[in-house]
Amino acid sequence: MSRPGRDDSPDRLYTLTGGRSRSGSDAFDLVTLVVTESDPTPGMQSEHVAILRMCRFPTAVVEIAAELALPVTVVRILLADLHDTGRISARHPRSAHRLPDPDILEQVLVGLRNL
Amino acid sequence: MTASPSPIRPSALALLITAVVTGAFCTVAVVSAAPGSRAVLGWSLGIAAVLLSAGAYAMTHTVLRNRVLRARLTALTAQIDAQEANAARRSADAVRLDAAHAAERKALIAAHAAELRRAESARAAALAATANAAGRMQALATGMLADLREMEHRHADEDVLGDLLHLDHRTAQAGRLADSIAVLTGARSGRRWARPIVMESILRGAMGRIGGYQRVRLHSTSDAAVAGHAAEGVMHALAELLDNAANFSPPTAEVHVYVEEVPAGVIITVEDSGLVMSEVQQRRAEQAVSGRSSDLAGLSGTRLGLAVVGRLARKHGLMVSFRPSARGGTGALMLLPHELITHVTPTNTVDPVTPAALDLPQDLAQDLAQDLAQNPKAAPEPEAAPKPVAAPEPEAVPKPKAVPEPEAAHATAAEPASETSGEFPQFGESGLPKRKRGRALAAAHPEGPDAPAAPARASTAASDAAARFSSFRQAVRANSPTPEGNSE
Numbered sequence: 001m002s003r004p005g006r007d008d009s010p011d012r013l014y015t016l017t018g019g020r021s022r023s024g025s026d027a028f029d030l031v032t033l034v035v036t037e038s039d040p041t042p043g044m045q046s047e048h049v050a051i052l053r054m055c056r057f058p059t060a061v062v063e064i065a066a067e068l069a070l071p072v073t074v075v076r077i078l079l080a081d082l083h084d085t086g087r088i089s090a091r092h093p094r095s096a097h098r099l100p101d102p103d104i105l106e107q108v109l110v111g112l113r114n115l
Numbered sequence: 116m117t118a119s120p121s122p123i124r125p126s127a128l129a130l131l132i133t134a135v136v137t138g139a140f141c142t143v144a145v146v147s148a149a150p151g152s153r154a155v156l157g158w159s160l161g162i163a164a165v166l167l168s169a170g171a172y173a174m175t176h177t178v179l180r181n182r183v184l185r186a187r188l189t190a191l192t193a194q195i196d197a198q199e200a201n202a203a204r205r206s207a208d209a210v211r212l213d214a215a216h217a218a219e220r221k222a223l224i225a226a227h228a229a230e231l232r233r234a235e236s237a238r239a240a241a242l243a244a245t246a247n248a249a250g251r252m253q254a255l256a257t258g259m260l261a262d263l264r265e266m267e268h269r270h271a272d273e274d275v276l277g278d279l280l281h282l283d284h285r286t287a288q289a290g291r292l293a294d295s296i297a298v299l300t301g302a303r304s305g306r307r308w309a310r311p312i313v314m315e316s317i318l319r320g321a322m323g324r325i326g327g328y329q330r331v332r333l334h335s336t337s338d339a340a341v342a343g344h345a346a347e348g349v350m351h352a353l354a355e356l357l358d359n360a361a362n363f364s365p366p367t368a369e370v371h372v373y374v375e376e377v378p379a380g381v382i383i384t385v386e387d388s389g390l391v392m393s394e395v396q397q398r399r400a401e402q403a404v405s406g407r408s409s410d411l412a413g414l415s416g417t418r419l420g421l422a423v424v425g426r427l428a429r430k431h432g433l434m435v436s437f438r439p440s441a442r443g444g445t446g447a448l449m450l451l452p453h454e455l456i457t458h459v460t461p462t463n464t465v466d467p468v469t470p471a472a473l474d475l476p477q478d479l480a481q482d483l484a485q486d487l488a489q490n491p492k493a494a495p496e497p498e499a500a501p502k503p504v505a506a507p508e509p510e511a512v513p514k515p516k517a518v519p520e521p522e523a524a525h526a527t528a529a530e531p532a533s534e535t536s537g538e539f540p541q542f543g544e545s546g547l548p549k550r551k552r553g554r555a556l557a558a559a560h561p562e563g564p565d566a567p568a569a570p571a572r573a574s575t576a577a578s579d580a581a582a583r584f585s586s587f588r589q590a591v592r593a594n595s596p597t598p599e600g601n602s603e
Contacts, residue, residue: 010312010320010350012260012287013267014280019329021277042336046315071268073276 013074016047021073023080030072033058033091034079047078048087055088122179129175130168137164246302249293256290257306284323291324294351295423299414306347311340311457314374314381321353327361327370335374338458339381345431345455352427352435355420356385356447364389364444371442381451387444397437404428404435431455 014021028034035058040049051064065075082088099105141160148156263283270276297303312320314337322328341349360370364387373384392400403421406429414422428435432452440446 009316010308010323010346011316012280012283012319012323013264014284015319015323015328017280019280019284021280022273043334046313071276072271073273074267 013071016045016070017074017077020077023073023076025080025083027083027090028061028076028079029092030060030062031093032061033093034061034064034088035059035091036087037089038087045078048082051075051078051082052087058091060093122176122183125179126172126176130172133168133171134164137167140164242300245296246300249296249300250302252293253290253297253306256286256293259286260290284328287324288326291351291354294347295355295419298351298423298426299419308343308346310343311459312343312346312350313338313340313459317341317346317350317353318372318374318383320350321357322372324350324354325358325361327358327366330361330366330368331357331370331372333372335372337374337376337381339374339376339456340459341451342455342457345451348427348431349433349449349451349455352424352431352433353383353385353449355424356435356449359420360385360387360389360445360447363387368444377450379450380453381456383449383451384446385449386440386442386446388440388442389444391439391443392437392445400437404437406430 034051034055036052036055038052040052044052047068047070050068054064054067061075061079062072064079065072068075070078079088079090083090137160141157141164144160145153145157260283263279263286267276267279267283270279314335315333318333318335322331322333325331357370357372364370368388371384371386373386375382375384400421404425406425406427424435427433428449432454434450434452436448438446438448
């Protein structure tokens with residue numbers, strides 16, 4: 001995504017989503033892991049194909065968005081479409097609030113550097 | 116004249132006088148003659164008198180007749196003279212009038228020529244001004260579209276995005292109108308694309324410029340791409356055809372677009388289920404899109420579309436035709452010739468994005484990587500620290516891959532990140548880019564430059580460590596006001 005808007009593709013984002021700006025489902029947040037469930041079929045939207053190719057291994061939504069160079073919101077709409085047709089499945093990572101305290105992590109980090 | 120009455124009456128008078136005079140003379144002569152010769156003398160004198168009378172009559176008659184004829188001759192001659200004079204006068208008049216007419220005509224022609232010249236220059240000036248204005252509007256629209264795209268990437272809020280998309284759509288339509296005016300006024304058309312544009316993008320680009328784009332259904336499996344110099348023209352012409360199809364069909368009807376590769380090139384078919392064009396309309400439309408007439412005189416003001424298509428078709432060698440559609444409406448066919456078509460190699464539709472090259476002091480990153488590679492056991496065992504990704508197959512799993520998001524964050528940096536860190540993406544066996552070991556750890560270091568790391572997926576001990584710390588970063592950043600995946 002260098003110099004956005006200079007010579008990027010002529011697609012506008014609303015044509016990708018058919019004019020929608022919200023996904024209608026909150027199944028996907030930034031770190032939801034997406035796994036492909038079926039192969040792409042001919043005639044599919046190229047973004048859908050790309051997502052299906054990319055998610056053969058579990059991939060986070062935010063990674064998909066970065067890889068497609070699309071806003072996360074748009075990616076979530078695309079994912080919701082695929083999810084509704086059963087082509088992908090979504091899984092949430094274990095919730096983040098059980099992370100150790102950042103202070104401890106930083107201490108570990110410092111310890112590691114001192115190794 | 117005096118001779119106008121018939122000469123018979125004076126002749127008869129002369130006859131009578133002669134007859135009376137000669138009769139009296141004869142009678143006297145007969146009476147005074149000897150009785151023996153009276154009969155002979157009487158007969159002789161009688162015959163002589165009759166002859167004399169007849170001669171007198173004839174003479175008088177002839178004389179009078181001659182006089183009448185001479186008078187008529189004189190009259191006719193006078194008449195001829197008068198007519199000749201008249202004719203001469205008339206011809207003189209005609210000559211004078213002719214001269215006047217010629218002068219008048221010359222003046223008129225001069226006036227018309229001057230007017231024509233003035234009109235020509237006015238037309239040229241108006242065209243130039245319009246083309247100039249259209250060009251500026253195009254530039255504005257293009258700039259606005261770029262800005263909007265950037266904003267769409269920056270704002271993740273759904274409401275904001277919705278508004279931005281709305282504005283984007285309006286701007287795209289305004290840009291199309293500016294493009295149309297530019298095409299009609301002969302200005303350069305729109306923007307130029309440096310590389311071939313794949314058919315799907317062409318179709319979507321065209322679709323995005325019309326009001327009823329949500330009713331357009333694309334059916335394309337073609338991997339053809341349109342050469343960059345013609346892509347804008349093709350998109351614009353297609354947008355006009357789509358707009359026609361959407362406008363002249365019921366607001367609920369769908370417009371279907373098919374792409375078909377034929378030996379002559381690629382045919383794009385736009386089918387609606389609206390009004391069927393009558394034969395006359397169809398002929399007029401074909402005439403309009405043939406691009407043969409290039410003057411603006413035939414424009415109706417409200418319907419610019421087909422004229423624009425015609426211009427673009429002539430410029431790029433497209434062939435546009437119409438036929439009744441099997442869907443009940445009209446089908447518009449656009450044939451793109453071979454010269455405009457290239458076939459991009461069917462790689463992944465998504466380019467492998469350069470993975471994040473982190474802004475790290477190079478030595479630090481390498482130190483850490485070396486440390487970890489040499490002594491993987493020294494890395495802390497993965498414990499309760501959540502790993503965002505569970506690797507299904509430890510062997511086949513790609514090495515930790517950086518989220519490309521930081522690239523966007525650093526795109527505005529002074530120099531490309533890959534140069535500062537001296538690292539270029541490497542690709543694992545799965546084809547996905549993998550990251551050097553330990554970079555996430557180094558990136559997570561609080562004293563290092565503030566560079567975000569990525570969720571890691573790995574099973575080796577070293578990359579587990581990296582994964583753990585990238586998760587830490589992830590967790591911290593997930594709550595930050597700026598969402599992931601957006602620049603800045």
